[in-house]
Amino acid sequence: MLTAEPPLKVRSAEGAYLELEDGRKILDCISSWWVNIHGHAHPEIAAAIYRQAQELEQVIFAGFTHEPAEKLAELLIEALPEPLSHMFFSDNGSTAVEVALKLAFQYYQNQKETRRKFIAFEGGYHGDTVGSMSIGQGSPFWKKFSPLLFSIELIPFPCTYEDNGEGGDSIEIKEKLAIAAIKKVIAENKKQVAAICIEPLVQGAAGMRMCRPEFLRNLKEITEENDMLLIFDEVMTGFGRTGDFFAATKSGVCPDMLCLSKGITGGFLPLSVTVTSNLVFDAFLDSHGEKTFYHGHSYTANPLACAAAIKSWQLLNENKEQFQTMEALHRKLASYYLAGHKSLKQRRFCGTIFACEIESPEGDHYFNSLSAVLKKRFIEKGCLIRPLGNTIYLMPPYCIGEEALSKAYAAISDLLSEL
Numbered sequence: 001m002l003t004a005e006p007p008l009k010v011r012s013a014e015g016a017y018l019e020l021e022d023g024r025k026i027l028d029c030i031s032s033w034w035v036n037i038h039g040h041a042h043p044e045i046a047a048a049i050y051r052q053a054q055e056l057e058q059v060i061f062a063g064f065t066h067e068p069a070e071k072l073a074e075l076l077i078e079a080l081p082e083p084l085s086h087m088f089f090s091d092n093g094s095t096a097v098e099v100a101l102k103l104a105f106q107y108y109q110n111q112k113e114t115r116r117k118f119i120a121f122e123g124g125y126h127g128d129t130v131g132s133m134s135i136g137q138g139s140p141f142w143k144k145f146s147p148l149l150f151s152i153e154l155i156p157f158p159c160t161y162e163d164n165g166e167g168g169d170s171i172e173i174k175e176k177l178a179i180a181a182i183k184k185v186i187a188e189n190k191k192q193v194a195a196i197c198i199e200p201l202v203q204g205a206a207g208m209r210m211c212r213p214e215f216l217r218n219l220k221e222i223t224e225e226n227d228m229l230l231i232f233d234e235v236m237t238g239f240g241r242t243g244d245f246f247a248a249t250k251s252g253v254c255p256d257m258l259c260l261s262k263g264i265t266g267g268f269l270p271l272s273v274t275v276t277s278n279l280v281f282d283a284f285l286d287s288h289g290e291k292t293f294y295h296g297h298s299y300t301a302n303p304l305a306c307a308a309a310i311k312s313w314q315l316l317n318e319n320k321e322q323f324q325t326m327e328a329l330h331r332k333l334a335s336y337y338l339a340g341h342k343s344l345k346q347r348r349f350c351g352t353i354f355a356c357e358i359e360s361p362e363g364d365h366y367f368n369s370l371s372a373v374l375k376k377r378f379i380e381k382g383c384l385i386r387p388l389g390n391t392i393y394l395m396p397p398y399c400i401g402e403e404a405l406s407k408a409y410a411a412i413s414d415l416l417s418e419l
């Protein structure tokens with residue numbers, strides 16, 4: 001707080017634009033930290049929340065249920081791959097991951113096994129609570145907390161770029177190395193590994209690092225062969241981000257558990273779900289309550305959040321060409337605006353996400369000082385673009401349109417010329 005710039009005060013927002021108190025309009029190129037998908041203050045979601053608030057604002061979700069929660073569960077389960085058929089509500093991405101980790105641990109306990117090992121990936125980010133920090137030890141934020149965290153096995157993440165292989169291992173080799181590392185951990189820890197946890201297709205906070213669907217298929221094979229669980233943390237990738245409804249549907253890989261949050265309510269209210277297969281669900285059934293999963297939050301399945309999520313899901317389906325066609329738009333604009341910028345490397349695209357690194361003597365990492373400098377200059381150019389270290393990325397609301405998205409690319413191009 002001693003050194004931070006004063007925060008910008010936002011008065012209102014509409015579509016892809018924020019309006020500041022001083023009247024400036026800022027183009028939200030990162031969906032307000034990846035949550036907004038239909039644009040800000042969408043009138044239909046606002047109306048759905050208002051209607052719900054007049055009917056039922058909140059009720060205990062133990063021993064009680066309600067229409068918005070049931071309807072949302074039905075809609076999502078219908079859209080997700082077949083074995084995913086039960087869901088556990090909580091209220092943010094970190095808790096969705098906590099729930100998955102606790103379920104995985106108890107899943108084996110309920111079968112009289114103790115498995116305390118989890119496999120995760122370098123760069124992986126899964127939230128800020130203690131369990132999700134533990135599984136996210138591949139990200140650079142938690143050094144100070146490491147004495148508090150449970151230990152995990154970290155595997156290299158096989159990143160893929162447009163110019164794959166240039167100056168490094170080819171993607172096939174990176175994938176082989178990662179798979180070999182996982183097999184080694186499994187061989188050395190027979191019947192001790194509970195689950196592999198991954199952000200499928202795109203690691204968000206690590207700098208929009210992307211992997212191929214082939215790699216996810218390999219993970220699925222390994223977890224099936226070795227009787228372990230596969231957890232997809234789709235908190236960021238869910239709801240159209242990767243150009244399909246979910247990374248699971250895009251890659252054709254169905255995990256045993258899948259965590260959703262961020263875009264779920266269209267960016268209006270906090271809500272999350274941990275979806276599980278029948279196999280996981282059934283392991284918690286018994287007649288004495290010994291296998292019960294004791295976990296709940298005060299606002300579990302809040303009806304207002306569920307009503308927002310149902311409306312957001314309808315809008316997503318009505319406008320699916322927006323997220324399905326955005327990758328082509330990104331590619332077109334990137335090649336038009338950024339082709340000449342030699343300081344950009346490792347360009348990559350996945351659905352609604354574009355990312356690249358700026359060549360920097362400080363190296364490629366989250367604490368690169370370019371981040372703060374660029375963030376400020378982008379705001380001066382009217383764009384909310386918030387680099388992750390020297391990674392520049394765009395992840396706009398799906399309604400942004402070609403004209404506004406062009407402004408974002410033009411801002412990047414101008415800034416690079418000025419650097």
Ligand SMILES: *Cc1c(COP(=O)(O)O)cnc(C)c1O
Pocket residue numbers: 092093094095097125126127128199204205233234235236237261262
């Ligand atoms: C943001 C994020 C989380 C944490 O979600 P919160 O709602 O911020 O707690 C977890 N996993 C991934 C992949 C995320 O991007």
